[in-house]
Amino acid sequence: MKTPSHPVRWLATAVATAVATAAALWLVARASAVALPWHASDATRIRLSWSARPERIETCRALTAEEIAKEPPHMRRRVECTGTFATYLLHVASDGRVIDERIVKGGGLRNDRPMYLLADYDLAAGERRIRVTFTRREKSDDDSAATAPRAMSIGADSGIFSGRAEREDEERARRRSAAVPPVLELDTLLTLTPGRVRLITFDAEARQLVVRQR
Amino acid sequence: MSRTERALDRVLRFLDAFANRFWGWRWNPLYQSGTIAAAMLLVLLISGVYLLLFYRVSDPSASVAALAADPWLGSWIRSLHRYATDIFVLAAVVHAVRMFAQSRSWGRRSLAWVSGLVLLGVGIASGWTGFVMAWDSFGRRLALDGIRLFDALPIFSEPLSRIFAGDPPVPSAFFFVTTFLHIALPLTMGAGLWIHVSRVARPVLLPPRRMLWTLVGALLLLSIVLPAALGDPADAFSLPTSTPASLIFAWWLPLSERVAAPVTWFVFAIVALGGLLVPRLTRRPREGALAPSVVDPALCTGCNQCPQDCPWEAITMVPRTDDRPTLVALVDPAKCVSCGICAASCAPMGVGPPGRTGRNQLAAVRSTILPAITAGAETPIVAVLCSRAPARHVDALRMRGAYIHTVSCAGNLHTSVIEIALRGGAPGVIVYGCPPRDCVGREGPKWLHERVYDDREAELQARVDRRRVRIATAAPGDLGGVLASFGAFASDLASLAQPSRVAVEEVELECETIPVAADGDVE
Numbered sequence: 001m002k003t004p005s006h007p008v009r010w011l012a013t014a015v016a017t018a019v020a021t022a023a024a025l026w027l028v029a030r031a032s033a034v035a036l037p038w039h040a041s042d043a044t045r046i047r048l049s050w051s052a053r054p055e056r057i058e059t060c061r062a063l064t065a066e067e068i069a070k071e072p073p074h075m076r077r078r079v080e081c082t083g084t085f086a087t088y089l090l091h092v093a094s095d096g097r098v099i100d101e102r103i104v105k106g107g108g109l110r111n112d113r114p115m116y117l118l119a120d121y122d123l124a125a126g127e128r129r130i131r132v133t134f135t136r137r138e139k140s141d142d143d144s145a146a147t148a149p150r151a152m153s154i155g156a157d158s159g160i161f162s163g164r165a166e167r168e169d170e171e172r173a174r175r176r177s178a179a180v181p182p183v184l185e186l187d188t189l190l191t192l193t194p195g196r197v198r199l200i201t202f203d204a205e206a207r208q209l210v211v212r213q214r
Numbered sequence: 215m216s217r218t219e220r221a222l223d224r225v226l227r228f229l230d231a232f233a234n235r236f237w238g239w240r241w242n243p244l245y246q247s248g249t250i251a252a253a254m255l256l257v258l259l260i261s262g263v264y265l266l267l268f269y270r271v272s273d274p275s276a277s278v279a280a281l282a283a284d285p286w287l288g289s290w291i292r293s294l295h296r297y298a299t300d301i302f303v304l305a306a307v308v309h310a311v312r313m314f315a316q317s318r319s320w321g322r323r324s325l326a327w328v329s330g331l332v333l334l335g336v337g338i339a340s341g342w343t344g345f346v347m348a349w350d351s352f353g354r355r356l357a358l359d360g361i362r363l364f365d366a367l368p369i370f371s372e373p374l375s376r377i378f379a380g381d382p383p384v385p386s387a388f389f390f391v392t393t394f395l396h397i398a399l400p401l402t403m404g405a406g407l408w409i410h411v412s413r414v415a416r417p418v419l420l421p422p423r424r425m426l427w428t429l430v431g432a433l434l435l436l437s438i439v440l441p442a443a444l445g446d447p448a449d450a451f452s453l454p455t456s457t458p459a460s461l462i463f464a465w466w467l468p469l470s471e472r473v474a475a476p477v478t479w480f481v482f483a484i485v486a487l488g489g490l491l492v493p494r495l496t497r498r499p500r501e502g503a504l505a506p507s508v509v510d511p512a513l514c515t516g517c518n519q520c521p522q523d524c525p526w527e528a529i530t531m532v533p534r535t536d537d538r539p540t541l542v543a544l545v546d547p548a549k550c551v552s553c554g555i556c557a558a559s560c561a562p563m564g565v566g567p568p569g570r571t572g573r574n575q576l577a578a579v580r581s582t583i584l585p586a587i588t589a590g591a592e593t594p595i596v597a598v599l600c601s602r603a604p605a606r607h608v609d610a611l612r613m614r615g616a617y618i619h620t621v622s623c624a625g626n627l628h629t630s631v632i633e634i635a636l637r638g639g640a641p642g643v644i645v646y647g648c649p650p651r652d653c654v655g656r657e658g659p660k661w662l663h664e665r666v667y668d669d670r671e672a673e674l675q676a677r678v679d680r681r682r683v684r685i686a687t688a689a690p691g692d693l694g695g696v697l698a699s700f701g702a703f704a705s706d707l708a709s710l711a712q713p714s715r716v717a718v719e720e721v722e723l724e725c726e727t728i729p730v731a732a733d734g735d736v737e
Contacts, residue, residue: 021236025432029442036456036457051376114372197451197452199380
């Protein structure tokens with residue numbers, strides 16, 4: 001601070017400096033707590049969010065003993081499957097009006113990763129009839145995995161390889177059960193409250209779409 | 215100087231003048247923007263360590279709310295941490311704008327410019343993680359918008375935004391990673407700061423002690439009186455109408471929430487690229503006023519003063535190629551910013567930018583200043599000003615009868631010029647430097663003071679009457695101070711006897727050319 005010689009001027013300068021300092025700090029404090037607008041006061045929203053494995057559409061066949069014998073011991077799968085992953089059609093409607101329709105594929109470049117869904121829909125408050133369907137696009141007769149031949153145990157399986165035929169069967173069964181069902185449907189009446197979000201998600205245990213809220 | 219630089223320089227000078235009116239140039243925080251940013255980093259580090267002791271990644275909202283509700287330490291330390299973050303960003307931005315406006319962003323200063331921008335970016339990213347750690351409505355908003363940008367990149371197979379969808383709750387791992395980044399990023403800033411100042415000699419990292427403690431005290435007071443806002447705990451199922459946001463960190467939200475993520479990325483990339491390319495876009499030909507210093511080996515006595523004074527470590531002493539037993543100064547043109555400070559550090563006047571060496575200055579005194587000041591009936595006081603001095607100051611001093619002599623930097627003024635002006639009849643010489651922390655040559659006012667009063671080479675000779683020499687500061691907006699110092703100096707001179715005029719030819723310079731024989735030997 002400058003120090004003017006006259007006491008009155010000194011005091012005036014000191015007061016001005018103090019006021020300027022206080023004002024600068026106040027500005028910093030205000031800039032640090034600005035009420036930044038976000039959502040409209042009457043905004044209501046439904047959110048679709050889930051992640052699940054797409055079904056594997058594949059054709060399986062049991063390998064012959066000769067074919068198995070050609071492979072190194074640790075690579076001797078009993079059943080060979082080839083195929084693709086299913087794709088799904090998401091259809092969302094509110095009071096009969098379609099608000100979204102899209103194709104959902106598995107993640108990754110080859111669509112072999114779990115598929116995910118994250119979508120927000122802003123709707124007017126009130127009671128709404130919400131219908132969500134998530135349907136496999138490929139026909140069920142494309143898929144022969146469910147009728148895949150059971151892996152046959154062969155005599156050479158011993159030591160760490162023992163029981164691998166059963167494990168192969170279990171793995172295929174586990175994959176099938178972890179995949180999202182061919183058809184998911186939710187048709188419900190929701191009361192949408194301003195400022196609140198209703199979440200529609202896939203309950204992996206119940207294997208169905210459910211509504212969540214806090 | 216480009217149009218943009220000029221425009222920003224004008225804005226900066228206006229703000230400097232405004233701040234100088236209230237705080238004076240010694241306390242003007244705008245001059246200390248770089249050191250204030252570094253000081254805030256220290257405050258953040260210390261307050262952050264305390265906050266970390268009470269932060270829980272398993273329940274971030276509740277732990278921060280408990281801190282904010284603690285009236286003894288938690289509330290104000292958290293507020294201090296938060297305000298220091300804002301001041302860090304503000305100070306760093308002001309510092310960058312100042313460097314740009316003063317054409318200090320290219321050439322030798324490129325590394326400092328680029329590393330400074332990176333430091334600012336890392337600081338903002340670290341601040342972002344800090345706000346997210348609090349996990350209030352603003353933290354959630356920042357997290358959502360930030361993660362949305364990353365989701366637009368082909369990095370993750372599943373969008374990270376899903377962890378904020380509300381089912382299931384945000385995992386502790388997210389807050390663990392955020393906390394890790396919040397600690398790791400500032401640590402990298404320590405290394406960045408070292409790079410930032412690596413090309414300058416004697417870097418100043420902190421503001422003057424009184425200013426530092428006053429600033430910290432003021433922030434503490436602010437933290438107690440106006441604790442930093444904390445929004446409602448983050449809730450994925452709620453749609454708040456507003457969030458208590460820090461404008462300094464939320465300025466990009468209105469853009470990012472209205473446009474697609476790639477557009478936001480594009481804007482960020484353009485801004486970042488533009489900033490990083492500033493050294494390339496603003497560089498100038500190294501000639502004229504920006505030509506690097508050169509050394510005349512015949513004059514260099516190997517005294518080692520110019521390497522000590524050079525603010526950019528551009529001068530080294532190397533073995534001579536002739537038979538003289540001393541070393542000789544060598545200027546690295548790539549490191550020299552042409553500040554001219556070396557010219558005034560050299561008693562034999564053997565180094566300096568072309569046209570601004572001590573010998574060039576003496577020639578100018580003989581040919582221009584002396585004839586001008588001795589032409590009238592009354593010999594005027596010689597006022598030496600930096601070329602960056604405000605025009606109003608120059609005009610006002612001229613109106614009061616001063617003879618104006620302009621130098622590129624007060625640190626470029628060789629003390630022999632002062633001596634010759636006085637011996638030539640000038641009643642006094644007053645040298646106006648820029649405020650020390652606003653000197654484009656970094657250390658001009660400091661070295662000038664030491665050369666005039668503390669016998670630093672090339673010192674003002676003892677035979678010169680110090681009562682006839684004055685050093686003052688010409689700060690924007692402080693015309694009153696400039697005129698007051700001039701008035702006081704004139705008044706002091708009036709009480710002294712009339713100076714006797716000595717024929718300039720009789721002035722015995724401290725160092726004349728060392729005679730060198732045709733074969734290179736010193737005679």
